Amino acid sequence: MTFIWTRNHILALADWIAPEYEILLQTASSFREVLSRRTKKVPALQGQVVANLFFEASTRTRSSFELAAKRLSADILNFSPGTSSLTKGETILDTAKTYLAMGADIMVIRHQQAGVPLAIAQEMDRLRTGVSILNAGDGQHEHPSQGLLDLFTVCCLLDNDNPSIELLKGKKIAIVGDILHSRVARSNIYSLTTAGADVHLAGPPTLVPRWFEGMSNGKSPGKLLIHWEIEPALSDADFVMTLRLQRERMTAHLLPSLREYHLRYGITRERLKLCQKEVRVLHPGPVNRGVELSSDLMDDPRLSLISQQVTSGVAVRMALLYLIGNLES
Amino acid sequence: MTFIWTRNHILALADWIAPEYEILLQTASSFREVLSRRTKKVPALQGQVVANLFFEASTRTRSSFELAAKRLSADILNFSPGTSSLTKGETILDTAKTYLAMGADIMVIRHQQAGVPLAIAQEMDRLRTGVSILNAGDGQHEHPSQGLLDLFTVCCLLDNDNPSIELLKGKKIAIVGDILHSRVARSNIYSLTTAGADVHLAGPPTLVPRWFEGMSNGKSPGKLLIHWEIEPALSDADFVMTLRLQRERMTAHLLPSLREYHLRYGITRERLKLCQKEVRVLHPGPVNRGVELSSDLMDDPRLSLISQQVTSGVAVRMALLYLIGNLES
């Protein structure tokens, strides 16, 4: 492959192109091999510092990034918002610059507001710091590492030894649930349509607005379609992605009851009969059992890819940290 | 020794047999030697991942396990309940499975409910994961690593070079305080009576119920006796273990005032005169000074083994992690 990796920040998948996905999948695949060894460690980032700035609390994603960084032998600094200078009125940029001055090489940033990782990346570039920013989820904007680990998971299922976006050409993937508020859905829409899969969104009109169709930029080989009933989305689907339903949405009158939601949009063994015989189900976790996904289906290893997603997460995040941490500067 | 270690989970001491205690004591003894070096580290668990899942907050026990794991060169993931997916409604088993999927090799689990570590261990076995579970305290059930570090501490005092449960044959050990609610007391009862020591429980009837005598299974060489006065328990005792008194017990009307409690059951220099001349006092910490133990006695290095218990804790936890982390699978 003659394409050379040049991206030094991972902020969004909206502008990723096909060869970047291919490099990422190949790199993650090689790290997956490292993870199967007894000593699951390589010295790739020895002596480098990864700062985890999680302004929004998270256990799952932070642990995954932390483990990825440790397996690359990096040193890790964890920033916990509860005990931080933020409560003393410091701006977010000042916090980032403090970690810069301490010597952070890569900053992994999660924030409840969209655009914060981008703003920090722009400041780091303006100051010519060479520091890389990795968006670990910003508001309702994007969650690129989640989109990439989902991509890696489905590609590995299709060809474990040679995961490639080529494998997704013409596949049908349903994304079901609260699309409107989901940064995971947005990142997946970009990666999957670029890979050539057709993405079918399904959910209640309040959570799947018509204007989402505009996210398809027309240049992607895959199509983007919207459904307010679940059946046409599931029909002949190869993969079904369900999203976590935030209970707070109900108080905002965007939803009927959880029971009603499960009846209309919950993924069950019965509903999967509409899909391809080999269908698999994904969920970014944590799952509300019995709401977006029936409990027995979640625990069925022949149908659920949830564990593989978590495992893929460590390999994909190692790949991201490795790629941006080894650029010629 | 021809006995081979085969236990892959450490959930309770209730079913431990004598040769297991002996292997544990010998292994801890060899790690204690490592801890006396300037570079207190060995590569035994290099590249393996120990996940500390402390659903119940703890500094002391978590730090001890963390240090033990670091000295074995393992990578550590800390789960903090405050910032976790649990608040988002995820089940405990799902949390454990997430850490499994990330690649955890050993999970150290503390939970306010009895039985949680066992439930997770059963699920790990059912899924044939090879992951080991270490109970770091579950409700009022057991706290096996505390029982083992107490055992190691007293055996080392009796023969520092060759700690063995043989040394406890015929010794008298008093355990004083809130036996009813104590997982520490339960683990110690099992280890000490199996070792052949006679265990005398003492405390107010509300906290030392008659049915505790039934914990002695009759097969253990050591006897288990109950007292509601402290004097017969201390009389000629070789060791006195005091337990932390939870202040919450008072509001439940299980106790008179703290002052009254100290007068009747507090361990003081005066009371120790009832014991053997060489008596030593243990306490799992943290101590309510002047309640279960007089303050001057706690600080007297000729009488108190509290510091040695903490030091033993690191060596014993290294031994446990080492033994379960190096099984042939």
Added chain:
Amino acid sequence: MTFIWTRNHILALADWIAPEYEILLQTASSFREVLSRRTKKVPALQGQVVANLFFEASTRTRSSFELAAKRLSADILNFSPGTSSLTKGETILDTAKTYLAMGADIMVIRHQQAGVPLAIAQEMDRLRTGVSILNAGDGQHEHPSQGLLDLFTVCCLLDNDNPSIELLKGKKIAIVGDILHSRVARSNIYSLTTAGADVHLAGPPTLVPRWFEGMSNGKSPGKLLIHWEIEPALSDADFVMTLRLQRERMTAHLLPSLREYHLRYGITRERLKLCQKEVRVLHPGPVNRGVELSSDLMDDPRLSLISQQVTSGVAVRMALLYLIGNLES
């Protein structure tokens, strides 16, 4: 240099002598070189344990010490007050002794009460433990590592290759703001006047009481002067240190409004015209932008040394940990 480092605790700068400052500056300078390498790590404290006991929450200082310790290859134990035994009534000394018994070699201690690090150090010495205590800020007493990183920052600016306190002879340094409540100001007064600089304190009379003049012990080569107007303090100054203004001070009626404060004592580009042409501004962070310091000035790399201070912090803390961690005992 024939002077040999013998100090095993870093509690205050009040009694530091000139040769100690010189050794510290030289050692920090050599570690700064390590930090400019790609692999920013040395094995100086391999296998030793640094316990961070931050009874008062802090992100910035804790991260700096943590990174310093990691770069010396030490193992780190973090104590978080929220989840600690302190809430169970354990004394601070007992907490420290627990970490001692676990095997901590160095304890870095921050506490809201003045004197806590000293009390712990005295107990460690009384017990002949060999454990070193490093004060990371105690109440309104001292914050020695901050004083030293400020010293290192200004000395490096004056001669980057050979930072020495000799360079500060006859320099004028203004410290502006809430001197009364500032442990940073106190540590800086000691280091700077010992180095031979003249220190000019400025702020409202409620925050710069007359009796502060008594801190000058008369033996230091540098002078200590007090001003209630800012102009004489800034006039011809070589360096201006501003201090963080705690908003809580206003409710105590020690201050007019923040706006009023900024008008009278805030450092602005305009006010700096009173100083030497090459003047630089320092601030311990986090900054209240637009209160003690104007926002544009803070971001001007030709005037602000704030980033250099943070970077110096890691090198200076590596030097401190290294010096006290490598004493012959």
